[in-house]
Amino acid sequence: MAVYYKFKSARDYASIPIEGQFILVGNLKERIF
Structure with a gap:
């Protein structure tokens, strides 16, 4: 599964595989930044 932002x-959109x-919001923020 992935989160697109x-x-x-x-x-274009970027994606983070999870x-x-x-996923916890705090963990998502760490992966984006």
């Missing part, structure tokens, strides 16, 4: 300044069905 896009910043306003970006042209294991399982969910």
Whole structure:
């Protein structure tokens, strides 16, 4: 499974692969930044 995100300044979406069905918001922020 993956989480897709896009910043306003970006042209395309980026993705972060995750294991399982969910991810904690704090962990997601760490992976993005």
